[in-house]
Amino acid sequence: xxxxxxxxxxxxxxxxxxxxxxxxxxxxxxxxxxxxxxxxxxxxxxxxxxxxxxxxxxxxxxxxxxxxxxxxxxxxxxxxxxxxxxxxxxxxxxxxxxxxxxxxxxxxxxxxxxxxxxxxxxxxxxxxxxxxxxxxxxxxxxxxxxxxxxxxxxxxxxxxxxxxxxxxxxxxxxxxxxxxxxxxxxxxxxxxxxxxxxxxxxxxxxxxxxxxxxxxxxxxxxxxxxxxxxxxxxxxxxxxxxxxxxxxxxxxxxxxxxxxxxxxxxxxxxxxxxxxxxxxxxxxxxxxxxxxxxxxxxxxxxxxx
Numbered sequence: 001x002x003x004x005x006x007x008x009x010x011x012x013x014x015x016x017x018x019x020x021x022x023x024x025x026x027x028x029x030x031x032x033x034x035x036x037x038x039x040x041x042x043x044x045x046x047x048x049x050x051x052x053x054x055x056x057x058x059x060x061x062x063x064x065x066x067x068x069x070x071x072x073x074x075x076x077x078x079x080x081x082x083x084x085x086x087x088x089x090x091x092x093x094x095x096x097x098x099x100x101x102x103x104x105x106x107x108x109x110x111x112x113x114x115x116x117x118x119x120x121x122x123x124x125x126x127x128x129x130x131x132x133x134x135x136x137x138x139x140x141x142x143x144x145x146x147x148x149x150x151x152x153x154x155x156x157x158x159x160x161x162x163x164x165x166x167x168x169x170x171x172x173x174x175x176x177x178x179x180x181x182x183x184x185x186x187x188x189x190x191x192x193x194x195x196x197x198x199x200x201x202x203x204x205x206x207x208x209x210x211x212x213x214x215x216x217x218x219x220x221x222x223x224x225x226x227x228x229x230x231x232x233x234x235x236x237x238x239x240x241x242x243x244x245x246x247x248x249x250x251x252x253x254x255x256x257x258x259x260x261x262x263x264x265x266x267x268x269x270x271x272x273x274x275x276x277x278x279x280x281x282x283x284x285x286x287x288x289x290x291x292x293x294x295x296x297x298x299x300x301x302x303x304x305x
Contacts, residue, residue, distance in 0.1 A: 006088050006111055007034045008103070009035075009038060011077065014048070025097045025098055036086060038080050040079045086155070088110050088152055091149065095197055096122075097196045105193040116186075119151050119188070122147070123197070124196070126198070133147055133149065140189050144232070145174045148176065151173075161176070169211070171212070216285050217287075217288035218288060220289075242258070242282075
């Protein structure tokens with residue numbers, strides 16, 4: 001009996017980002033099966049009117065975030081998942097440019113029935129930018145976490161694990177990955193399924209890294225088993241300890257110079273910038289971690305006379 005090919009849903013979230021370039025690039029890629037593209041757009045409607053008219057092939061969802069200061073990223077992704085009709089669900093971010101065979105390579109292990117979740121590589125359009133996620137040179141066969149910027153998974157995974165956790169400001173993608181792993185799934189790394197991404201200027205990069213650090217504290221609060229030394233981020237405890245121990249400089253004036261050891265450790269990979277970004281990340285982690293501890297500390301109400 002002939003088995004029909006699975007259908008694919010590509011979900012893009014957008015909020016004042018470069019979704020036009022991403023949509024244009026998707027028209028040029030190889031497609032292994034019937035595919036739909038869904039854009040969940042939190043931009044002002046007038047700002048993307050021209051893009052919508054230029055790309056009628058996409059399904060557009062005008063998204064209004066729930067009240068509150070937090071990011072709408074997980075809410076937007078969930079809105080896309082609720083609309084998607086595909087057997088395979090694919091996430092790619094606005095401002096990303098996929099390679100010609102990106103979708104073929106990313107979904108092949110799932111379409112063959114060998115895997116349920118795959119993640120590809122993300123490289124920066126600007127080589128000076130620090131962020132490269134799962135670079136193509138990485139040798140891992142399976143990942144211990146991944147971002148949703150370049151991710152595919154079978155609908156059965158979504159049905160089993162459920163939607164993204166909308167309580168997260170940032171980090172809902174890693175939470176989703178960890179929940180999948182906890183449910184028994186393995187995340188297959190497909191290095192040749194590459195997308196390029198514009199990460200913005202240096203100031204944007206610093207802000208983003210700081211927010212990622214704060215997100216990691218929230219992630220560990222939800223997944224305390226991941227916070228054990230060596231289970232997830234082996235370098236974070238080192239940088240957190242360095243920052244928290246800075247007051248001993250009053251007794252040991254040479255202590256700040258120990259940062260040179262970390263620079264030496266990263267001498268092949270922009271040592272000054274790498275260490276600086278790790279410190280920014282750790283600072284965000286410390287701030288959010290302190291806020292979580294304060295929120296969890298029982299308050300003592302004085303007894304009335």
